[in-house]
Amino acid sequence: MLLARSARRFVPSRCASPLARMATPPATNGVQAPKRALSKSPTPPQPPAAAAAAAASPATKKVKLTVEDPVSVPPILVETPVEANEAKNDDSSSTVAAAGATAASTTTDSSAASKENAATSEGKANKARKPRQRKGKAPKPGGVEEAGAFDVIELLGAERVEELQRLQEEEGRDWTKEAEQEWGKGPDGKDVEVRVVGSNDHGDGLATLTPSGSDLPTRLVSIPFALPGELVRVHLHRHEPDYYMSHGDLLEILEPSERRKAEVEELPGRVVDDKTAAKLAEVRAKYGNRVQCQYFGECSGCQYQPLAYEEQLEMKRDVVRRAFANFSGLDASLIPDIGPTLASPLQYAYRTKLTPHFQVPPSANSGRNKKKKGKQAVESEAAAAEPKKEWEITIGFEQKGRKRIVDIEECVIATKVINDALVGEREKVKSNIAAYKRGATILLRDTLPPRPTDAVAKATPYVPSEEPHVCITDHHATVREQVGPNEFEQQAGSFFQNNNSILPSLLDYVKDAVGPRPTDGQKRYLVDAYTGSGLFAISLADMFDRIEGVEIDKASIKWAKRNAEYNRAEGRGEVGFRDGKAEEIFKDIEFPADQTTIVIDPPRKGCDDLFLSQLLAFNPATVVYVSCNVRTQARDIGWLVSRSAEAAAQDPSKKAFRIESARAADLFAQTHHAEGVAILRRDV
Numbered sequence: 027m028l029l030a031r032s033a034r035r036f037v038p039s040r041c042a043s044p045l046a047r048m049a050t051p052p053a054t055n056g057v058q059a060p061k062r063a064l065s066k067s068p069t070p071p072q073p074p075a076a077a078a079a080a081a082a083s084p085a086t087k088k089v090k091l092t093v094e095d096p097v098s099v100p101p102i103l104v105e106t107p108v109e110a111n112e113a114k115n116d117d118s119s120s121t122v123a124a125a126g127a128t129a130a131s132t133t134t135d136s137s138a139a140s141k142e143n144a145a146t147s148e149g150k151a152n153k154a155r156k157p158r159q160r161k162g163k164a165p166k167p168g169g170v171e172e173a174g175a176f177d178v179i180e181l182l183g184a185e186r187v188e189e190l191q192r193l194q195e196e197e198g199r200d201w202t203k204e205a206e207q208e209w210g211k212g213p214d215g216k217d218v219e220v221r222v223v224g225s226n227d228h229g230d231g232l233a234t235l236t237p238s239g240s241d242l243p244t245r246l247v248s249i250p251f252a253l254p255g256e257l258v259r260v261h262l263h264r265h266e267p268d269y270y271m272s273h274g275d276l277l278e279i280l281e282p283s284e285r286r287k288a289e290v291e292e293l294p295g296r297v298v299d300d301k302t303a304a305k306l307a308e309v310r311a312k313y314g315n316r317v318q319c320q321y322f323g324e325c326s327g328c329q330y331q332p333l334a335y336e337e338q339l340e341m342k343r344d345v346v347r348r349a350f351a352n353f354s355g356l357d358a359s360l361i362p363d364i365g366p367t368l369a370s371p372l373q374y375a376y377r378t379k380l381t382p383h384f385q386v387p388p389s390a391n392s393g394r395n396k397k398k399k400g401k402q403a404v405e406s407e408a409a410a411a412e413p414k415k416e417w418e419i420t421i422g423f424e425q426k427g428r429k430r431i432v433d434i435e436e437c438v439i440a441t442k443v444i445n446d447a448l449v450g451e452r453e454k455v456k457s458n459i460a461a462y463k464r465g466a467t468i469l470l471r472d473t474l475p476p477r478p479t480d481a482v483a484k485a486t487p488y489v490p491s492e493e494p495h496v497c498i499t500d501h502h503a504t505v506r507e508q509v510g511p512n513e514f515e516q517q518a519g520s521f522f523q524n525n526n527s528i529l530p531s532l533l534d535y536v537k538d539a540v541g542p543r544p545t546d547g548q549k550r551y552l553v554d555a556y557t558g559s560g561l562f563a564i565s566l567a568d569m570f571d572r573i574e575g576v577e578i579d580k581a582s583i584k585w586a587k588r589n590a591e592y593n594r595a596e597g598r599g600e601v602g603f604r605d606g607k608a609e610e611i612f613k614d615i616e617f618p619a620d621q622t623t624i625v626i627d628p629p630r631k632g633c634d635d636l637f638l639s640q641l642l643a644f645n646p647a648t649v650v651y652v653s654c655n656v657r658t659q660a661r662d663i664g665w666l667v668s669r670s671a672e673a674a675a676q677d678p679s680k681k682a683f684r685i686e687s688a689r690a691a692d693l694f695a696q697t698h699h700a701e702g703v704a705i706l707r708r709d710v
């Protein structure tokens with residue numbers, strides 16, 4: 027079937043996204059190729075194979091760093107050089123799983139793709155008519171590609187997309203190939219002038235591309251750092267095979283948006299040397315005076331810097347609106363007005379964790395080239411024979427739209443102690459680079475100094491600490507943070523929210539939604555399903571009689587228990603934790619559903635199907651869903667709301683969930699990332 031007439035009619039991506047439809051090869055000789063389930067989680071890793079690979083490289087110590095952080099992109103291995111005697115004792119089992127995860131998900135996807143191709147090739151009457159299938163990594167559920175498919179439908183129009191698909195299926199048009207012929211790719215891509223007509227969830231500008239000799243566009247181009255309304259000159263360098271999207275680099279803003287206009291205002295207390303001042307002047311001349319980062323336009327981190335903060339908040343509100351409209355699959359009448367975005371008290375210097383990456387010189391992992399077979403090996407040898415370019419170590423973040431790492435000496439959204447420590451950590455890596463076998467990630471965590479060892483319980487009344495913060499880089503070390511009247515400790519490499527400044531208002535929002543404790547003595551219960559080191563469970567303990575936190579990471583659970591103990595106080599509910607998978611908790615939960623609130627704060631991929639169906643069966647009175655991926659959040663909520671309505675239709679004693687409120691919280695100021703917070707309620 028071709029695309030539906032409008033994006034609103036698409037079923038939620040839990041079933042099949044518009045991208046899946048776009049990517050579906052045409053039926054040939056009556057054989058319909060299977061649809062690729064984009065929203066399915068990759069198959070779990072294969073530890074034994076990965077263990078063998080890890081054992082082959084004993085010179086470094088690797089541990090898994092929990093990167094539930096939309097701003098720092100993987101790699102997720104923290105790799106540090108180790109002394110010879112330390113290497114023997116290294117427990118790298120967690121690394122093994124992490125390394126395996128990447129390998130296994132790639133393999134699984136390509137084997138799925140080859141099955142798909144095999145199915146299609148059964149009716150291989152016309153090989154040339156098959157659109158090319160993406161190889162390698164599966165698109166992330168609710169990621170930029172799934173969202174991009176909706177942008178294509180919105181801006182090209184559903185009818186035009188249907189027409190493009192029809193021509194592809196009936197006449198064998200290969201739109202990607204045609205785009206490559208028309209506009210070129212890579213360094214040979216063409217430079218074109220386009221008017222920006224929209225923007226995507228990543229804050230990139232979007233324009234249409236019309237091939238020569240035609241009046242109608244065949245694709246969109248996404249242009250990082252361009253704003254709607256602007257006339258821009260763009261270098262086209264890549265054309266997506268699965269949907270009608272190309273990518274361009276912004277060369278010049280020919281007609282800048284009024285939204286960039288502002289007076290220069292330096293960040294309070296920032297000391298800017300001449301080199302930085304010169305770079306800042308350059309980026310401000312191109313992108314506008316609000317920009318504070320000298321790497322703006324290169325680094326993929328903070329796309330919203332040219333905009334006034336109020337506009338950033340409004341854009342995130344719109345990202346949540348679009349997520350619910352496109353990904354929930356719900357009728358508009360079931361989606362509430364999206365509330366104003368919760369502002370971050372700190373808009374710069376707020377990040378308490380930074381994870382810059384680096385690669386190693388090619389000679390350090392030359393063994394990899396030897397494993398390549400056939401033509402690739404010959405090409406590698408030929409490349410090796412060429413005169414060597416001098417290798418420059420770059421330590422920082424990925425360049426927007428490229429795999430290259432931009433060298434970063436300061437990050438203006440990170441706290442001061444992190445920026446101060448970054449200088450020394452960069453030096454250490456550079457002087458020690460020969461000890462690394464592969465690229466890695468440096469961990470920098472802002473923390474209060476260690477708690478005195480004799481402090482076993484929080485003093486009452488609690489006084490916020492005035493101790494100077496420090497930066498730690500050992501992922502096994504303990505970090506300590508205050509959030510409102512509570513104090514949390516945990517292992518540096520484990521997950522903790524990265525913007526401490528906004529957490530009190532985020533928690534207040536949840537507390538307001540939960541409401542005051544009943545005065546009639548009725549008990550209330552809380553399950554914090556993805557608890558980490560207990561942030562929600564402990565912070566909400568005043569409002570419930572019993573609280574149960576569940577977490578898959580054993581180290582975090584250990585800290586959650588200690589945190590509950592330390593923050594224990596009169597009038598607080600009894601807090602317990604258990605390690606395990608959220609999807610396995612419901613068999614043991616004894617709380618009465620009508621008096622229970624469930625907090626869900628899952629990883630970016632959202633909740634597992636099993637968890638959602640058990641949650642539905644448990645039928646709690648209230649669900650608080652917090653997420654760093656508003657698209658998977660909207661998908662899961664849409665599923666819960668529609669399935670609970672179905673259940674209620676069959677059994678009138680059951681009541682359906684309704685979405686009481688939804689909004690973004692700006693945990694990631696200056697970036698396109700939006701944290702979603704939604705409250706679901708069921709009448710009891």
Ligand SMILES: C[S@@+](CC[C@H](N)C(=O)[O-])C[C@H]1O[C@@H](n2cnc3c(N)ncnc32)[C@H](O)[C@@H]1O
Pocket residue numbers: 094521522523555556557558559560561562576577578579582606607608609627628629
């Ligand atoms: C986004 S973090 C939220 C942590 C915590 N709520 C906080 O705000 O600090 C998600 C947490 O879910 C945990 N997690 C991931 N998959 C899980 C699963 N299947 N069951 C239970 N916990 C899981 C991760 O280890 C991580 O601590």
